[in-house]
Amino acid sequence: MAQELVLVVIKMIVVFAVALLIxxxxxxxxxKIIGHMQLRxxxxxxxxxxxxxxxxxxxxxxxxxxxxxxxxxxxxxxxAPILNLVCALVLLAVIPxxxxxxxxxxxxxxxxxxxxxxxxxxxLLLAGWSSGSKYPIMGGLRSAAQIFSYEIxxxxxxxxxxxxxxxxxxVKIVEAQSxxxxxxxxxxxxxxxxxxxxxxxxxxxxxxxxAENELVAGFHTEYSGFKFAYFFLAEYANMxxxxxxxxxxxxxxxxxxxxxxxxxxxxxxxAFFYFFIWVRATFPRYRYDQFMRIGWKIMLPxxxxxxxxxxxxxxxx
Amino acid sequence: xxxxxxxxxxxxxxxxxAIGFGVGxxxxxxxVRPNKPDPEKLSPYECGIPPLMSVNERIPIRFFIIVMLFLxxxxxxxxxxxxxxxxxxxxxxxxxxxxxxxxxxxxxxVYAWAKGALEWE
Numbered sequence: 001m002a003q004e005l006v007l008v009v010i011k012m013i014v015v016f017a018v019a020l021l022i023x024x025x026x027x028x029x030x031x032k033i034i035g036h037m038q039l040r041x042x043x044x045x046x047x048x049x050x051x052x053x054x055x056x057x058x059x060x061x062x063x064x065x066x067x068x069x070x071x072x073x074x075x076x077x078x079x080a081p082i083l084n085l086v087c088a089l090v091l092l093a094v095i096p097x098x099x100x101x102x103x104x105x106x107x108x109x110x111x112x113x114x115x116x117x118x119x120x121x122x123x124l125l126l127a128g129w130s131s132g133s134k135y136p137i138m139g140g141l142r143s144a145a146q147i148f149s150y151e152i153x154x155x156x157x158x159x160x161x162x163x164x165x166x167x168x169x170x171v172k173i174v175e176a177q178s179x180x181x182x183x184x185x186x187x188x189x190x191x192x193x194x195x196x197x198x199x200x201x202x203x204x205x206x207x208x209x210x211a212e213n214e215l216v217a218g219f220h221t222e223y224s225g226f227k228f229a230y231f232f233l234a235e236y237a238n239m240x241x242x243x244x245x246x247x248x249x250x251x252x253x254x255x256x257x258x259x260x261x262x263x264x265x266x267x268x269x270x271a272f273f274y275f276f277i278w279v280r281a282t283f284p285r286y287r288y289d290q291f292m293r294i295g296w297k298i299m300l301p302x303x304x305x306x307x308x309x310x311x312x313x314x315x316x317x
Numbered sequence: 318x319x320x321x322x323x324x325x326x327x328x329x330x331x332x333x334x335a336i337g338f339g340v341g342x343x344x345x346x347x348x349v350r351p352n353k354p355d356p357e358k359l360s361p362y363e364c365g366i367p368p369l370m371s372v373n374e375r376i377p378i379r380f381f382i383i384v385m386l387f388l389x390x391x392x393x394x395x396x397x398x399x400x401x402x403x404x405x406x407x408x409x410x411x412x413x414x415x416x417x418x419x420x421x422x423x424x425x426x427v428y429a430w431a432k433g434a435l436e437w438e
Contacts, residue, residue, distance in 0.1 A: 001321040004322050008319070012330060016335075016338075062342075063349055064350060068359070069361050070356075070359045070361075071361050082343070085338075093327060104318065104319070106328070131361070133361035141376065148387040151387070155391070156397075162398065163404045166405055166406075221362050222361065230339065293435070307401075308416065314404070315408065
């Protein structure tokens with residue numbers, strides 16, 4: 001028993017540290033890739049090719065003064081960023097990076113990820129409300145409405161995968177894809193999932209809560225210092241989790257020839273990161289009414305139709 | 318995966334680690350960062366002018382409608398997860414049942430659409 005607990009703690013710390021490292025360097029690569037796409041160099045000054053930039057950024061945020069506006073609800077104002085960060089990081093506990101390497105294996109892995117991701121949304125609402133300022137309240141409400149809207153068809157889009165693999169266990173879902181990846185059986189669901197993921201992550205083209213020209217910075221307008229860094233960390237940790245889930249549900253997880261499983265997993269995950277950054281450099285932002293129309297009137301019926309079609313095809317074949 | 322401890326023990330430990338990191342780093346930052354508040358610095362952001370009106374203004378009803386629709390569909394999704402997992406075992410009977418369930422919810426969805434609950438003007 002003690003042996004297993006030690007094993008758990010080691011795995012946990014490895015996953016935690018690697019996740020924080022990936023988050024830090026994700027911000028670097030985002031700036032670098034977008035820089036090159038716009039014919040700029042991106043960060044170059046701190047370290048060779050700006051490689052130490054994320055560390056400098058982190059340190060800067062760490063020693064910045066922490067401003068708590070006088071109209072704010074003090075404890076909620078502190079609680080919200082911590083809740084957001086915790087909800088994002090604990091999702092990593094169930095992600096199977098290879099057949100052997102995961103912190104724990106739950107038979108309800110998919111439900112665990114979806115439910116805790118929803119709790120993270122409440123943190124955004126709390127952050128907006130507790131700031132005691134107008135822009136954060138509007139930004140928080142918009143974030144919540146946006147994430148709730150897109151969560152619905154995110155949930156529906158993975159239903160087809162669950163029907164095919166017959167399990168909520170992430171390991172079994174990957175094992176069911178030994179021969180053919182789910183993306184072949186569920187191409188529509190994959191597209192719906194990726195669009196929902198962009199909406200969930202508040203990424204361009206759906207970064208409406210942070211529409212600078214309307215809402216300053218959305219729900220974290222009043223946040224500064226390390227509390228602001230928590231929102232940032234949580235956003236990128238969510239990006240990791242969403243990419244991991246896409247890899248597990250649709251792209252065969254750690255399955256792949258020659259290379260060891262974990263390398264395949266990381267390659268596929270990085271492809272997703274690159275895709276998200278590429279999208280950010282390419283698309284303009286949607287208007288809020290357009291965004292809601294896409295979610296409720298186009299994506300939701302498509303996702304529901306996909307479930308029915310999958311059901312019929314599975315019965316006939 | 319583990320024989321002697323529950324599968325949920327690592328989840329709890331992970332929660333403890335994440336909360337510890339979150340609270341610990343904030344406390345540590347509290348020791349090293351400067352703290353020089355003044356009334357202007359602590360006033361809410363309002364593009365450089367003193368804040369006008371209270372923040373507790375009325376909030377558009379749209380947000381409540383969206384959250385209610387979310388609850389409706391999310392509960393539907395909760396019913397669908399167990400159904401999706403055992404789908405291959407329950408066959409056509411299960412398919413027809415779920416089809417009827419979706420149709421009933423679609424009636425509500427079409428009603429909300431016709432009433433303009435999904436419009437955002």
